[in-house]
Amino acid sequence: MLLEVEELRASYGASQALFGVSFSLREGQALALMGRNGMGKTTTIACITRMMAANSGRIAFAGQDLSRLPSHRAARLGLGLVPEGRRAFSGLTVRENLLAAARRGEWTMARVCTLFPRLAERAGQRAETLSGGEQQMLVIGRALMTNPKLLILDEATEGLAPVVRAEIWAAIRELKARGQSILVVDKSLRELATVADDCVVLERGRDVWHGPPAALSGALAQQYLGV
Numbered sequence: 001m002l003l004e005v006e007e008l009r010a011s012y013g014a015s016q017a018l019f020g021v022s023f024s025l026r027e028g029q030a031l032a033l034m035g036r037n038g039m040g041k042t043t044t045i046a047c048i049t050r051m052m053a054a055n056s057g058r059i060a061f062a063g064q065d066l067s068r069l070p071s072h073r074a075a076r077l078g079l080g081l082v083p084e085g086r087r088a089f090s091g092l093t094v095r096e097n098l099l100a101a102a103r104r105g106e107w108t109m110a111r112v113c114t115l116f117p118r119l120a121e122r123a124g125q126r127a128e129t130l131s132g133g134e135q136q137m138l139v140i141g142r143a144l145m146t147n148p149k150l151l152i153l154d155e156a157t158e159g160l161a162p163v164v165r166a167e168i169w170a171a172i173r174e175l176k177a178r179g180q181s182i183l184v185v186d187k188s189l190r191e192l193a194t195v196a197d198d199c200v201v202l203e204r205g206r207d208v209w210h211g212p213p214a215a216l217s218g219a220l221a222q223q224y225l226g227v
């Protein structure tokens with residue numbers, strides 16, 4: 001297994017957000033973390049990337065125990081995070097944003113620009129002048145420049161126009177087809193179904209359902225996702 005999360009519990013001060021989250025992800029697998037608002041998806045990701053300390057539980061990544069590592073060390077082990085909200089370095093150009101993240105491996109600026117041709121067109125532009133969708137492509141490109149073993153996408157297409165969403169999902173599908181391991185948080189079952197091998201549904205800080213996206217329809221989708 002590339003990632004194993006076992007009985008993760010976490011709190012914000014006195015308020016507990018995770019009550020025991022467990023799942024695992026194989027190399028090359030795309031796993032969707034789903035659930036309605038506030039069910040613990042972002043908190044789970046914050047614990048995995050070590051932005052937040054869990055109260056208890058085990059996180060193993062690429063054979064190493066992450067539970068006690070600081071976040072920059074976790075990133076160096078190969079976790080590439082695309083956080084919720086678009087966070088490019090606004091004062092830097094597209095090229096500078098990408099190169100600042102570069103680590104040795106198959107992903108280079110040229111390859112990122114093949115995946116997202118719009119970034120090539122805007123290489124010299126400052127990130128703050130890009131559209132929301134382009135900024136999101138840049139943030140995904142930056143995560144890829146670190147040559148991550150696992151790419152983690154938290155609501156990567158939220159709030160974007162349908163045409164840009166479609167472009168980003170097509171890129172995610174291409175990454176998956178090339179064997180990239182992906183943990184993806186999203187609310188769109190329709191789009192997730194085109195990428196994810198499996199889903200884990202969180203409800204009130206617990207994993208309550210595991211299975212392939214095709215099995216998550218009708219009454220189950222209504223119950224867990226409200227769709």
Ligand SMILES: Nc1ncnc2c1ncn2[C@@H]1O[C@H](COP(=O)(O)OP(=O)(O)OP(=O)(O)O)[C@@H](O)[C@H]1O
Nearest residue numbers: 012015016017035036037038039040041042043044
């Ligand atoms: N910084 C914070 N301080 C206090 N409570 C928080 C904080 N961030 C999240 N929470 C609480 O933790 C719980 C889980 O939130 P989390 O953001 O992980 O959910 P989520 O499933 O990612 O939701 P969303 O889809 O809205 O992003 C919620 O009850 C939320 O209110």
